[in-house]
Amino acid sequence: MAIHKGRGFASINYPIGMNLGGDPSQALVHSNPDGKFMVALSSIDLGQGMKSVTRQIAAETLGVPVEDVYVDTADSDTGPHCMGSFASRGTHRVGNAVIQAAREARAVMMEAAAEELEVNAADLVTDGKGNIHVAGAPSRSITTAEASAAAQFKHGKTVSGRGIFLIPLSEVSAETGEMTPVSCFAHAAVILDIEVCDETGDVRVIEVNSSYELGRALNPKLVEQQLIGGAWMGLSHALWETTEPRYPERDHLPTDFNHYLMPGPGDIAPHNVAVLERPAPDGPFGGKGPGEMCANPLLPAAANAVFDAVGVRVTDLPITPEKILRGLRENGGARPRGRGAALAGGRSGAERRGVLV
Amino acid sequence: MAKTPIAFTHNGDERAVFVDDGQNLLDMLRRTAGDLTPKYGCGQGTCGACTVLVDGAPQLACITLAETVDGRRIDTVAGLAAGQGGGRLSPLQKAFMDNFAAQCGYCTDGMLMSATALLARNPRPSRDEVVEAISGNLCRCTGYEAIINAVLQAASGGGSAQAGRR
Incomplete structure (x- = not known):
């Protein structure tokens, strides 16, 4: 022996993801009355960290603390569509959808902040700690929660955004068979x-x-x-x-x-x-x-x-x-x-x- | 079906329930006592997901007859945080969190109870002793490394798990 x-x-x-394109996933982001943000997904977290990563992505894009974001993957019947948690696609596909949705929601929040501060929204920045202030003038600020509340209870706007990530279907060359599978x-x-x-x-x-x-x-x-x-x-x-x-x-x-x-x-x-x-x-x-x-x-x-x-x-x-x-x-x-x-x-x-x- | 009255201590609380003939401890805890922390994995005593402590010793609840715990003390994960005075994680639970020792989480409750029993009888276990203590608990996701490190960290009083590595 x-x-x-x-x-x-x-x-x-x-x-990463399914071959030959298609393969969409969607995300919906909205602010609750308390200024916390909800990310609704149908992308189920089986332990691979989908919720943690999409939460980070949403917080980074919105410009709010990660503690202010909740990711809800509770129900694929009522949530926005997702192809699923497979093919190593979650971070890439769903993450991109979350960015798009969070950008749209952020724009509404920033408009509300601009109206409250009586400035141009383009002049505003977020500090990632829950504040929005005039670039270069941190004293002229409003919290993200106050901006969200103003939008919802004074301006009559939902602080919300829609996101989808879809890779166009790949064309296949009739002569060479050439394509872009991934x-x-x-x-x-x-x-x-x-x-x-x-x-x-x-x-x-x-x-x-x-x-x-x-x-x-x-x-x-x-x-x-x-x-x-x-x-x-x-x-x-x-x-x-x-x-x-x-x-x-x-x-x-x-x-x-x-x-x-x-x-x-x-x-x-x-x-x-x-x-x-x-x-x-x-x-x-x-x-x-x-x-x-x-x-x-x-x-x-x-x-x-x-x-x-x-x-x-x-x-x-x-x-x-x-x-x-x-x-x-x-x-x-x-x-x-x-x-x-x-x-x-x-x-x-x-x-x-x-x-x- | 005949019902047998039993009384036991459940995470420090006195409980009295009726159990069916042949009902196992896991079923009693989950359905009758309402404690969902012990998990149903294989139902055959081979995966460890249902591990609870009976008078301090780890036992597989799925192959333990419920009526045999009459007069005994049952501890589950539901009592670990409560035992810290109102919802704070136990040092072992915190070490699991710090070491990312869970992915899907299905084995976690059984792992925590096997490790709790180990640390109660051996507060400074070696790496091999930790491996031995959780050898009846299967984990699909983590590769065990993070779990072993978490138990060693809890044993060393919350510091780095490096000290326990051979």
């Missing part, structure tokens, strides 16, 4: 170090090193959290999860989490993330959105790492111990490619656990 080190590499171009790409590269036991076929993840280029990280902690968690979802797809039986009969189908395997807290390894920010020209404040790409590169990286460790090329997922053992038998034993062993410098997994994000 021997433990073989393996290193796998994968890099991806990741399209307006915004994110990118990632992952290096995965593993150990494979040639007696049991078990794979142990030793370390993950990754680099993600995803436009501007609008909420860096959320991005880091999503990249690390998503990497383990990817590794789970690569190495653990399957609804197939281990043996031919369907009777052996997994029926619970004892048999449908996922990594537990004892299976994880250090993951060093480097986030590269290249703002997207058509993204909200340059954001693209990590989304599904946090899982994607881990799958080919795992397959490459297993090949590097023992010379077994598994082409269907997940790469279970059984498949590795069958491959080893077919090859007449382990055939390490040597990259992992050479590059890992011979350090054990336990020693390498010292390195964390």
